[in-house]
Amino acid sequence: MLRFALRRLLIAIPLLVVASILVFVLVVNTGDPLEDMRTNPRIPKGQIALQEHKLGLDQPVTVRYWRWVSKAVHGDFGKDNKDRPVWPQVKRALFVTLRLVLLAQIIAVLIGVTIGVISAVRQYSWFDYAATGISFFLFSMPIVAVAAFLRYIGALRVNEWLGRTKNPLIKVQGDRTFPSKCTPNNPGACGLRAGLYDFATHALLPTLALLLITYAGYSRFQRASMLETLSSDYTRTARAKGITERRVIMRHAFRNSLIPVTTIMALDFGAIIGGAIITETIFEWRGMGRLLIDSINKIDPNILLCWLMITATCVIVFNIIADLLYAVLDPRIRLG
Amino acid sequence: MSGEPILEVKDLTVGFPTDDGVVHAVRGVSYSVAAREVVGIVGESGCGKSVTSMAMMGLLPRTARIGGSIRFRGQELVGAPKKALRALRGSKIAMIFQDPMTAMNPVYTVGWQLGEALRAHSDLSGRAASKRAIELLDLVGIPQPERRAEQYPHEFSGGMRQRAMIAMAISNNPDVIIADEPTTALDVTVQAQVLETLLRLKDEVNAAIILITHDLGVVAGMVDDLKVMYAGRIVESGTVDDIFYRPRMPYTVGLLGSLPSAAGGTDRLTPIKGSPPSLLRLKPGCPFSARCPIVRDECLSVEPELAGVGPGHLAACVATDEVAAMANPKDMFHAPPLVVAGSEADT
Numbered sequence A: 001m002l003r004f005a006l007r008r009l010l011i012a013i014p015l016l017v018v019a020s021i022l023v024f025v026l027v028v029n030t031g032d033p034l035e036d037m038r039t040n041p042r043i044p045k046g047q048i049a050l051q052e053h054k055l056g057l058d059q060p061v062t063v064r065y066w067r068w069v070s071k072a073v074h075g076d077f078g079k080d081n082k083d084r085p086v087w088p089q090v091k092r093a094l095f096v097t098l099r100l101v102l103l104a105q106i107i108a109v110l111i112g113v114t115i116g117v118i119s120a121v122r123q124y125s126w127f128d129y130a131a132t133g134i135s136f137f138l139f140s141m142p143i144v145a146v147a148a149f150l151r152y153i154g155a156l157r158v159n160e161w162l163g164r165t166k167n168p169l170i171k172v173q174g175d176r177t178f179p180s181k182c183t184p185n186n187p188g189a190c191g192l193r194a195g196l197y198d199f200a201t202h203a204l205l206p207t208l209a210l211l212l213i214t215y216a217g218y219s220r221f222q223r224a225s226m227l228e229t230l231s232s233d234y235t236r237t238a239r240a241k242g243i244t245e246r247r248v249i250m251r252h253a254f255r256n257s258l259i260p261v262t263t264i265m266a267l268d269f270g271a272i273i274g275g276a277i278i279t280e281t282i283f284e285w286r287g288m289g290r291l292l293i294d295s296i297n298k299i300d301p302n303i304l305l306c307w308l309m310i311t312a313t314c315v316i317v318f319n320i321i322a323d324l325l326y327a328v329l330d331p332r333i334r335l336g
Numbered sequence B: 001m002s003g004e005p006i007l008e009v010k011d012l013t014v015g016f017p018t019d020d021g022v023v024h025a026v027r028g029v030s031y032s033v034a035a036r037e038v039v040g041i042v043g044e045s046g047c048g049k050s051v052t053s054m055a056m057m058g059l060l061p062r063t064a065r066i067g068g069s070i071r072f073r074g075q076e077l078v079g080a081p082k083k084a085l086r087a088l089r090g091s092k093i094a095m096i097f098q099d100p101m102t103a104m105n106p107v108y109t110v111g112w113q114l115g116e117a118l119r120a121h122s123d124l125s126g127r128a129a130s131k132r133a134i135e136l137l138d139l140v141g142i143p144q145p146e147r148r149a150e151q152y153p154h155e156f157s158g159g160m161r162q163r164a165m166i167a168m169a170i171s172n173n174p175d176v177i178i179a180d181e182p183t184t185a186l187d188v189t190v191q192a193q194v195l196e197t198l199l200r201l202k203d204e205v206n207a208a209i210i211l212i213t214h215d216l217g218v219v220a221g222m223v224d225d226l227k228v229m230y231a232g233r234i235v236e237s238g239t240v241d242d243i244f245y246r247p248r249m250p251y252t253v254g255l256l257g258s259l260p261s262a263a264g265g266t267d268r269l270t271p272i273k274g275s276p277p278s279l280l281r282l283k284p285g286c287p288f289s290a291r292c293p294i295v296r297d298e299c300l301s302v303e304p305e306l307a308g309v310g311p312g313h314l315a316a317c318v319a320t321d322e323v324a325a326m327a328n329p330k331d332m333f334h335a336p337p338l339v340v341a342g343s344e345a346d347t
């Protein structure tokens, strides 16, 4: 098992190198960060050349790649177009996104798996039909519609109903109330409880939007996986032993149905770090999705590079985690 | 075979409602099994052998409609509460399945799975169960049982897995072991060893065996009583000698003719033409009539009942006398159907 894990980790290194090259080539060809300067007739050529030299744009691509990558491996992702360090910005966006998606993802997994298992065990019952109907409905909804519905109709109605139209309880803008610093003038932001409360009122709707869309997929997947293990030969053998149906379902069918589902979920966790662009936009969270859009609009290569490398690393890391989980759950893999 | 019957099946019917109608998988099967007896059931794929045995285990899907009666030591199993059936399953009636590759759960060790079977019907401690599991593996002839018990099914060969399944089946000293094509998935050399193991252990635990197969060659040397099934019914029943040397039902004759070893010597192989009828919409009359070389008008209207054709020998055919009179009944499958005797089609 340890050797298996080490081998997977070693394979990750060349993967990261390849990813960094691809990312660099992609970003270098995205556009010219000095376009604004060049199209502005009042800026003298010399200043542009100076800026070009400062950003290293006058060097060949290979040299630029080497300069960038040798710093990046030490965690130094350079500065953006406005000369601010890149990493703190990306880090902040990353935490905003994690707060949003991690919670939604965990709840979605729990609900999805539970509903999927019940649906499979009670196949064609009213529960199964209802769960299937709701899942398909949510699954086919564009997330824009769900998020917009929650923000513009759901929140309004609930706040109205709670009698909180002036000072709405459920917040629909941003990930926290500003100012968020605890000062004598702003006692509402002091203490862990106040912080959590503030977060909860902001996170409720975007989490719900993400969760509704994600759980639907998981419940369908878990249902299919569980139906397969329930009709498998080893489940029949387990029944033939005369053990309780509960044990047949939990120890045999459910245990085995988790193998494919867990893998998919681990992969999803890696991919989701890139942010939930639509949800973040609708609820005005300044997370990874928003940062990506902004830096593309501004053609800010260092932010883009950092962003892409962080997400690529997450995808690779969670791929390894998925592989390891698969090996833990399925002994047939361990020797391979 | 003498002795009190421990398992009695009477007029067993099983239907599966589907969108297209009811699939009549078993249509009135009756037989009994005495203590320590070995009963063989043969027949083509889809004739209802597995469904019959799953009915005895109470393992048919919930949608199945079961009629008739299955009695184990006088206790009615059809319609019995789930709990009562579960108490019998794996303890009094055990089952060995066809495909040892998929019959064991890939994520648990073989020893664990044996232990689970043991603990389902006793209050053995976990440690005592794993000790007993090792003894059982030893008993079925698996070398190095301590090490093997710690291994997963995928580390076992097919033959060894089937031995492990036999160990599981005998773990609670059952009275009846249903072996549903236990060797079909194995290579020929391993088949004989596994069957030998099964018979040896049957004596050890004093169990009766219902041996299901579609291969007459497998049962020849080992069963006391043989049933031939066709389209959800038993069409002939008797001793191995009755079936092999005095077959009275044309389907049995055809089955023997399509079997290399039973055909004996220089006889050529003659597969039965056509395929079994759909169990969804059975036409009236004998279900074998469409493939029968000696079919006659009455076969198309009435389905014949099983009737005695000798001591302990039953056959369901209107033409048993005619078959009995034939010097070499297998030849009927050489000639095209409905050709009057005399035109020997031997070319």
Ligand SMILES: Nc1ncnc2c1ncn2[C@@H]1O[C@H](COP(=O)(O)OP(=O)(O)OP(=O)(O)O)[C@@H](O)[C@H]1O
Pocket (backbone or CB within 6 Å): B016, B018, B023, B025, B043, B044, B045, B046, B047, B048, B049, B050, B051, B052, B061, B214, B279
């Ligand atoms: N759950 C089910 N629903 C509908 N039809 C079924 C079901 N289970 C079995 N059948 C049908 O019942 C018939 C008998 O099946 P069974 O499995 O008993 O055949 P078998 O004699 O064991 O064949 P084989 O030699 O291939 O194992 C088949 O035609 C099959 O299609």
Ligand SMILES: [Mg+2]
Pocket (backbone or CB within 6 Å): B049, B050, B051, B180, B181
């Ligand atoms: Mg079968």
